Amino acid sequence: MALLFIRHAETDLAGRFCGHADPPVHAKGLAQIEKLLQTLEGERIDAIYTSDLLRARTTANAIGKAFGIGPVTLPELREISFGEWEALSWAEIEDRDAEYAQRWTAEFPHLPAPGGERFDAFQSRILRVVKELFASQAEKPAAVVTHAGVMRVVLQSLCGVSEQEAWERTRQYCGFFRCEAGKLV
Structure with a gap:
């Protein structure tokens, strides 16, 4: 059965490093x-899983109400942590430390934001929980309300989508895609 991955609704931090x-x-x-x-x-x-962050829970609760389902909150579905860059714009990040910002751009995904989560740890966390959801929801259609970064990991690592296409598919708030057995459906 396919999982329906849904990006949360927009907040006042749109366009900033929102993370945790x-x-x-x-x-x-x-x-x-x-x-x-x-x-x-x-x-x-038949089931809804959501990140524990408010923007995802708000979106999931509305879907749950419409479908008569109580969402299950999974902190593992959180966005990557941007550490000291949380809630900052790119211009603010460059003002704070232009040299590190430039290094981060050149070395991403191997260099984390200062005090932030390493991308390989984030990717492992996401792939572990998503594979568990695929296994547990084998017979029931489920929605996963989460974040753009989480969805990009799924698209690139499980669906074989290019980085550019993953960015395009996750740009829209409340946008979604279906993934089943390692492919988009």
Whole structure:
């Protein structure tokens, strides 16, 4: 069975390094959720899993209400931690330490943000939990409400999508894709 991966709704930190920061969904984000719910009408969703961060839980709770399902919160579905860069714009990051910012750009994904999560640890965390969800939901359609970085890991590591295509597919708030047995469906 396919998992439906859904990006959370927008917050006031859109365009910033949000990571583990926990802002609420704003008015535009609430409208995105309403549009998402209209798009999902007629879908079959038997289970919902969500990151524990507020923006994902808000999105998952709305889906859960529409489908009569209580979402299951999994902290492992969190976005990567950006450490000292949480809630900063790129311009603010460059102002703080232009040399490190330049190194990070050149060495990503091998160099973490200062005090942030290493990408290989993030990727391992995501792949472990997603593979567990695929195994446990083998017979039931489920939604996974999470973050763009999480979805990019799934797209690139499990679905064989290029980095560029993964960025494009995860750009939209409340956007989604289905993945089953290592391919997009």
